[in-house]
Amino acid sequence: MTLDRMVVVRGAAGGLILSMPAALANVVFADQEPKSQILVNLSFLAVLVGFALAGFVAGLDAPDDLVVHGIAAAGIAFVPIEVVSILGRLDRGDPLSVPAIVIVAAFAVLGGRTGAQLAANRRARKETP
Secondary structure (H helix, E strand, C coil): CEEEEEEHHHHHHHHHHHHHHHHHHHHHHHHHCCCHHHHHHHHHHHHHHHHHHHHHHHHCCCCCHHHHHHHHHHHCCCCCCHHHHHHHHHHHHCCCHHHHHHHHHHHHHHHHHHHHCCCEEEEHHCCCC
C-alpha cells in the first residue's frame, strides 16, 4: 500500500478551504464577551465537516485504498487547524488540553474515513450501469 501524495495533498487542501476559515471564526467567537456558544459550536461543526470534505476529495481521486487516503488527507488538514486552535487558546490565556487535542484528532480521523466512504459509494454508483 502506497499513498498517492498528490491525492492526499489535494484532499487536505479541499478540506482546509472550509475548515480553516471556520477555525479562525471559532477562535474569534471563543474570545468574545459574552461568548456565543451557538456560534462557537457551529464553527466547530464546520471544522468537522471540513475534515469529512478532505476525506471525500481524497477518496474521489485515490487510485486504491480510498479510506487510507481519506484519513491521511484529514490528518494533514488537522495539523494547521490545531495550530490555529492552540494559538487562539494561548492568546486568550486559556490552558492547553491534551485530551481535547486527541479528541479533535479522533474526529479528524473519523471525518476523513466517513468522507472517503462517501466518495467510495459515489464512485461505485458511477461505475455500475
